[in-house]
Amino acid sequence: MTEPLPVDPLPLVQAFFPSLAPAVLERLGRLSACVRAWNERVNLVSRKDVEHLEEHHLLHSLAIARVWRPAAGALVADLGTGGGFPGLPLAVMYPECRFTLVDSVAKKARAVEDVATALGLRNVRVVAARAETLRGPFDYVLGRAVTALPQFLGWAAPLLRPGREGEPTNGVLYFKGTLYREEIAGLKCAAPKAWPVDEMYPGREYFAEKYLLHFAAPVRV
Numbered sequence: 001m002t003e004p005l006p007v008d009p010l011p012l013v014q015a016f017f018p019s020l021a022p023a024v025l026e027r028l029g030r031l032s033a034c035v036r037a038w039n040e041r042v043n044l045v046s047r048k049d050v051e052h053l054e055e056h057h058l059l060h061s062l063a064i065a066r067v068w069r070p071a072a073g074a075l076v077a078d079l080g081t082g083g084g085f086p087g088l089p090l091a092v093m094y095p096e097c098r099f100t101l102v103d104s105v106a107k108k109a110r111a112v113e114d115v116a117t118a119l120g121l122r123n124v125r126v127v128a129a130r131a132e133t134l135r136g137p138f139d140y141v142l143g144r145a146v147t148a149l150p151q152f153l154g155w156a157a158p159l160l161r162p163g164r165e166g167e168p169t170n171g172v173l174y175f176k177g178t179l180y181r182e183e184i185a186g187l188k189c190a191a192p193k194a195w196p197v198d199e200m201y202p203g204r205e206y207f208a209e210k211y212l213l214h215f216a217a218p219v220r221v
Helices: 011-016 022-039 050-066 087-093 106-118 149-159
Strands: 075-079 098-103 124-128 140-144 171-177 193-196 210-216
Touching: 011 022, 011 050, 022 050, 022 087, 022 106, 050 087, 050 140, 050 171, 050 210, 075 087, 075 149, 087 098, 087 106, 087 124, 098 106, 106 124, 140 149, 149 171
Parallel strands: 075 098, 075 140, 098 124, 140 171
Antiparallel strands: 171 210, 193 210
């Protein structure tokens, strides 16, 4: 008989998302425990950061859920997923959407795939490949400070199909610091919608000067 997966307590997630169904909160707790266990073998998140996994990775990823209402069946790509963030927590939150998590480091991709399997996330596909080799179409492309915005938007642009079924409309959802303004200054794309993450999580200093950006499709670079 297979032993049940351990469940990490998630007081911050519970505090900031008090209406989460118990089953969803439990699965997020199992996700946290799985990532921590894998991190003993593969450096999915930095060693000094793993003690802050809930705030720095889970809660950060779930900021997207504050503003995102994708249509059922939406196709979502998470480029440079690393330890599975933001894709895995969002796949738990949005079981009606289909997620493709991409990372060029094969051992990380294998670990993330194992976590998704252990959690029974049938809406997740993991691809070990460089982002620029991926083929779309997708409704949304996600990323968390993977690289400079011009490069990330260059990867994302050919993958996206325009659409208005979800809120916000199809496009890129990307986490970035205050330098995002300088990075997009020479690009052709329209200015993004920007949500300060610290306003979503009052009192949490870690999120100061962090933004969630939305670039509507089509994205021109």
